[in-house]
Amino acid sequence: MEKILKKFKKIEPKEEFKRRSLAIILNAPQNEYQPKPLEYLGAFFTFQKTMGMTAVAALLIISGLSFLNSRLIGPSLVSNLNPQDLNKEMESFNIQFSQIKYYEDSAKRIEVALIKTSGESTTKEQNEEINKILNEMAL
Amino acid sequence: MNLLSKNRVKLSIAAVFITGLFFNLSPASAQELLKNTLGEIYGKIEKIDKIQENQILSNEEKDIQETEARKDALLKILEITISENNDLKDKLESFNNLPENEQKIKEALIKSLEENLSAYQVIENRLAEIETAIQAKQLASDFKNWRALVYNPKTEKITAFISVLRQKEAVETAKGRLQNIEKNIEKIETAKIFKKGDSEEILKKAADGIENAEIMNDKAEKMIVEILNQELFQKNGFLNKLAIKNIFAKEKTTPTAVRQYVGDSLKQLQITYQIFLDISRLAKEKIGLK
Numbered sequence: 001m002e003k004i005l006k007k008f009k010k011i012e013p014k015e016e017f018k019r020r021s022l023a024i025i026l027n028a029p030q031n032e033y034q035p036k037p038l039e040y041l042g043a044f045f046t047f048q049k050t051m052g053m054t055a056v057a058a059l060l061i062i063s064g065l066s067f068l069n070s071r072l073i074g075p076s077l078v079s080n081l082n083p084q085d086l087n088k089e090m091e092s093f094n095i096q097f098s099q100i101k102y103y104e105d106s107a108k109r110i111e112v113a114l115i116k117t118s119g120e121s122t123t124k125e126q127n128e129e130i131n132k133i134l135n136e137m138a139l
Numbered sequence: 140m141n142l143l144s145k146n147r148v149k150l151s152i153a154a155v156f157i158t159g160l161f162f163n164l165s166p167a168s169a170q171e172l173l174k175n176t177l178g179e180i181y182g183k184i185e186k187i188d189k190i191q192e193n194q195i196l197s198n199e200e201k202d203i204q205e206t207e208a209r210k211d212a213l214l215k216i217l218e219i220t221i222s223e224n225n226d227l228k229d230k231l232e233s234f235n236n237l238p239e240n241e242q243k244i245k246e247a248l249i250k251s252l253e254e255n256l257s258a259y260q261v262i263e264n265r266l267a268e269i270e271t272a273i274q275a276k277q278l279a280s281d282f283k284n285w286r287a288l289v290y291n292p293k294t295e296k297i298t299a300f301i302s303v304l305r306q307k308e309a310v311e312t313a314k315g316r317l318q319n320i321e322k323n324i325e326k327i328e329t330a331k332i333f334k335k336g337d338s339e340e341i342l343k344k345a346a347d348g349i350e351n352a353e354i355m356n357d358k359a360e361k362m363i364v365e366i367l368n369q370e371l372f373q374k375n376g377f378l379n380k381l382a383i384k385n386i387f388a389k390e391k392t393t394p395t396a397v398r399q400y401v402g403d404s405l406k407q408l409q410i411t412y413q414i415f416l417d418i419s420r421l422a423k424e425k426i427g428l429k
Binding site for chain 1: 177178180181184187209212213216219220223275276277279280282283286287291294295298299301302305306309312313316319320323398401402405409412415416418419420422
């Protein structure tokens with residue numbers, strides 16, 4: 001065994017193998033390659049991807065602003081321009097005026113009614129008024 | 140005169156006082172009620188004609204039935220007159236914080252309506268005492284004359300006064316509405332509801348409408364105050380200054396002219412509110428308001 005080991009001690013590679021191996025080792029990179037961050041981004045953001053993402057971002061911004069716009073503008077405009085409220089207000093103005101009209105109509109019609117009740121003769125106009133009211137009643 | 144009939148008259152009139160009135164209804168409902176009440180009155184008048192034309196009834200029977208029919212008609216007319224009287228009083232009493240001169244007028248008008256009560260009492264008593272058709276006819280004639288001489292002119296002036304004060308409130312409401320919308324003009328522009336620069340122009344149209352409404356109602360107010368001051372506080376003496384002024388005036392100071400101005404003022408507000416509704420509609424389209 002000892003003889004065998006001493007024999008191994010004397011073993012050496014061939015001269016040609018030594019040279020080739022040395023050349024390979026010296027030419028190999030010393031550390032693994034690490035690309036710089038900007039180079040990374042440059043590689044990721046191709047022209048097509050960049051354009052697509054810009055379009056999506058623009059869409060989000062526009063729709064976001066529009067939403068924000070309607071949220072901010074909406075409530076105060078709604079309270080002041082609510083069509084139901086506007087119509088209700090207008091209707092209340094009209095009611096006031098129609099009540100005055102009522103008194104005009106009522107005065108005329110009751111006068112005719114009293115003329116009839118008193119047995120006094122009625123004018124042609126008053127007869128027309130009576131017929132008009134009787135027709136309305138029949139409707 | 141039987142007691143039952145007397146009580147019927149009294150109870151019916153008491154009911155009118157208790158139930159108050161029907162005027163806080165929509166115009167359609169108020170008109171409907173007027174139509175119904177007048178319909179009842181005319182129904183009773185029609186009944187009088189039918190009794191008179193009836194060949195089967197004896198003269199005595201005709202007189203009894205005719206008397207009752209005329210009394211029924213008179214009772215209904217008295218009821219509606221008292222209802223109107225109460226309504227006008229309620230309306231006048233609803234106005235607070237009036238300027239001193241208008242407060243004075245308001246109080247005098249309420250007093251003048253209360254003075255009508257004695258006439259209603261007389262009519263009610265006479266109605267309860269009626270026994271013949273002739274008496275019923277006479278009461279109808281007196282009632283008609285009282286309405287023509289006292290009730291109708293008073294009512295005409297009171298309703299003109301009320302309409303002016305109500306319209307004044309309406310103008311104030313519209314002003315408040317416009318101010319609130321104007322506060323949002325920047326938001327309206329941001330929302331691009333109108334083309335650039337149009338917002339101010341459109342809101343100016345609305346403001347002009349309100350201004351015109353106010354000018355017209357101010358004229359109406361000046362007129363009715365002048366009429367009522369003359370009527371209520373300057374009656375004594377031979378000279379009715381207003382009547383003399385009206386003879387030569389290009390524009391007569393009358394309750395009819397007052398109503399005309401109030402009506403014109405109302406039209407201006409209607410135009411203004413149409414503008415508000417247009418803005419509302421556009422806002423709905425542009426920014427999706429519901």
